[in-house]
Amino acid sequence: MRTDYIYSIILFFPLLIIQTTIVPLVAIDGAVPDLILIMLVFYTIRNGQVYGTVLGFIYGFIFDLITGSFLGSTMLSKTLAGFLAGYFYNENRLESNFKSLVFSLIVLLCASVDSVIYTFITQIDSSSSLFSLLIEQGMIPGIYTALLSFVVVIFYPQRSIN
Amino acid sequence: MKRLFLELWENFKEYIVLVVLIVASLLALTFNENIAVQKVRAAAFGSFAGVTSVVSDLISIAKIKSENTRLSEVNAELMLQVNMLRQYGIENRALKELLNFKDSSDYPLIPAIIVAKSLTRAQNTFTLNVGSKNNVSRGMPVINDEGLVGIIHSVSEDFSIVRTLKNQELKLTVKDERSRIDAVMKWNGENLVMINVPKTHDVEPGDRIITSELSSIVPVPIPVGVVLKLTDVERGIFNEVKVKPFVDFMRIQHVFVLGIVESRQKNNLELNFYNRD
Numbered sequence: 205m206r207t208d209y210i211y212s213i214i215l216f217f218p219l220l221i222i223q224t225t226i227v228p229l230v231a232i233d234g235a236v237p238d239l240i241l242i243m244l245v246f247y248t249i250r251n252g253q254v255y256g257t258v259l260g261f262i263y264g265f266i267f268d269l270i271t272g273s274f275l276g277s278t279m280l281s282k283t284l285a286g287f288l289a290g291y292f293y294n295e296n297r298l299e300s301n302f303k304s305l306v307f308s309l310i311v312l313l314c315a316s317v318d319s320v321i322y323t324f325i326t327q328i329d330s331s332s333s334l335f336s337l338l339i340e341q342g343m344i345p346g347i348y349t350a351l352l353s354f355v356v357v358i359f360y361p362q363r364s365i366n
Numbered sequence: 367m368k369r370l371f372l373e374l375w376e377n378f379k380e381y382i383v384l385v386v387l388i389v390a391s392l393l394a395l396t397f398n399e400n401i402a403v404q405k406v407r408a409a410a411f412g413s414f415a416g417v418t419s420v421v422s423d424l425i426s427i428a429k430i431k432s433e434n435t436r437l438s439e440v441n442a443e444l445m446l447q448v449n450m451l452r453q454y455g456i457e458n459r460a461l462k463e464l465l466n467f468k469d470s471s472d473y474p475l476i477p478a479i480i481v482a483k484s485l486t487r488a489q490n491t492f493t494l495n496v497g498s499k500n501n502v503s504r505g506m507p508v509i510n511d512e513g514l515v516g517i518i519h520s521v522s523e524d525f526s527i528v529r530t531l532k533n534q535e536l537k538l539t540v541k542d543e544r545s546r547i548d549a550v551m552k553w554n555g556e557n558l559v560m561i562n563v564p565k566t567h568d569v570e571p572g573d574r575i576i577t578s579e580l581s582s583i584v585p586v587p588i589p590v591g592v593v594l595k596l597t598d599v600e601r602g603i604f605n606e607v608k609v610k611p612f613v614d615f616m617r618i619q620h621v622f623v624l625g626i627v628e629s630r631q632k633n634n635l636e637l638n639f640y641n642r643d
Contacts, residue, residue: 220414224482224493225421231616234532236485253380261387265394269410271484272491272520272527274535275403276395283387290380319487323555325395326488326534341487341555 212247212259216266219243224271235345237352240267241315244282245289246356249301249310253290260286277325285318302360311353316346404520412522415493419481419525422495426479426619433619440511473586474625476500478508480618481525488555490532490615492516496623497524505583507624513589513612514538514577515621526623531558531590531611539581540590540609543574551575551590551609558591560607567605571595575609586626 223239230236240263248256263286264279292301292310301307320342375382397403478500482493496502498521508515508528516530529536532553540551540560545568549560563569573593577584591611 217414217417221418221421221482224484225418225425228483228485228616229425231485234485234487234616254383257380257383257387261391264391266410268394269407270414271482272407272411272493272529273484273486273489274395275398275407276391276393277489279394280388280391283384283391287380287384323487326486326555345487 208247208251208255209259209262212243213262213266215243216240216263220267220270232348235348237349238315238318238345239352241282241285241318241349242311242353242356244286245307245311245314245353248286248289249293249307250298252293253287256286256290256293257283258286260284274326277322280325281318281322284321285314288317289314303357305357307357308350308353312346312350315349316342319343319345408520408522411493411520411527412497412525415481415495415522415525418493419479419495422479422481429619476502476623476625478502478526478621478623480621485615488534488553490530491519492528492530492618492621494518494526494528494621494623495524497522497526499523500623501625502526502623506626507577507584507586507588508621509588509624510613510618510621512614513591514584515613515615515618517583518623528621530615531613532615538583538590539578540575541578541580542569542593543576545569545573548578548580549607557594558609558611559597560609561604563596563605563607565603565605569593569596569605569607584624586624588624 219239223236227236227239244256244260244263247259260282261279264277264282267273267278267282268275289310292306294301301310320338323337323341476496478494478496480492481495484491484493492508492515494502494508502518502521504518504521506518508518514531516528516533517536518526519529519535520527531538531551534553534555537550537552539548541548547563547567547569549563549567549569551558551560553559560569560575571593575590575593576587577590579585579587589612591609594608594610597606597608
């Protein structure tokens with residue numbers, strides 16, 4: 205389990221470089237896909253709920269520290285996203301989760317929840333409506349992230365599950 | 367007792383871990399302005415930005431051709447403007463000499479490249495490849511050829527983080543260039559808005575918005591954006607004015623840090639809303 209944490213944390217850094225340098229080039233109206241969340245869901249589905257919750261916390265902490273976000277905001281949203289993704293952990297269904305649309309749907313759900321919580325924490329004094337909070341700032345980035353997660357579904361090697 | 371704890375852990379470990387980590391996250395939210403946290407943050411993003419700057423350079427090379435074409439056009443336009451301004455400058459200097467007017471200081475521009483962008487709805491931040499070594503300090507405005515980009519928030523030796531106009535933590539005093547009306551502008555998560563503008567004030571769509579000399583953060587006039595529309599027109603005594611920023615935050619790559627050296631005497635006289643250490 206400890207080795208898994210090390211790998212997933214080491215892999216986090218190149219992904220964060222891509223997230224902060226290349227991903228902004230494909231932003232649509234300020235909405236960007238969240239590669240870090242895709243990786244979080246990926247590892248949570250492989251390793252379980254406790255693992256996902258802790259990993260979400262670690263990812264959020266590093267992200268907040270490095271990008272200058274409000275410290276604690278991404279920590280909280282990613283912790284909850286990891287916890288939520290953990291409900292879909294099932295050792296017997298690993299292959300079906302990764303080789304079908306299920307993975308993208310889980311990413312959609314977790315990314316939407318992650319975006320809504322993050323927005324709620326950072327915009328606590330905002331006059332934005334609940335509709336805007338849920339749809340524009342929750343669902344739209346969530347859908348964009350879920351679309352990108354198809355890459356994992358398409359390219360995930362079947363052997364590595366076994 | 368130990369067995370009870372073990373049983374509790376076995377049955378509810380997911381929830382125990384979740385609660386502990388949520389509490390830790392909430393505690394972290396309260397430590398944002400802590401000096402120690404800011405130091406750790408400066409060290410963290412300083413180390414990381416070293417790597418992202420390499421990737422960013424590679425991307426810049428790919429974009430350099432189109433950027434060159436655009437800059438050539440801007441250059442031509444600027445050449446015409448400079449010609450005109452030179453005439454005004456000569457007249458201005460002559461008039462100042464006549465009046466024995468105290469000359470205004472020049473503002474040094476520190477060129478910088480954005481090496482990383484953190485784009486979220488509420489807290490857009492950019493990482494620049496200049497830091498305290500280049501005389502950049504917290505609170506300095508960041509601009510490009512289009513207008514104001516943001517304000518330096520954290521500085522390490524070689525890198526700095528900018529809070530862009532699309533960051534809820536940044537509030538600026540701005541003014542309508544035509545009617546000279548001052549107002550506070552902020553990012554509400556969706557739009558750049560000037561808040562609490564009385565309905566009797568003369569602000570119209572299409573007006574240019576610049577930073578106000580009342581601002582303790584950006585005391586020189588820098589273009590910010592253009593008024594899109596007025597909202598909340600039907601109710602209340604205030605309008606909310608939507609502003610479209612001049613700067614394209616998605617495309618932007620090269621910026622300048624405005625190395626404003628402030629007058630301490632002036633700051634001590636005025637209420638300064640922004641602590642710059």
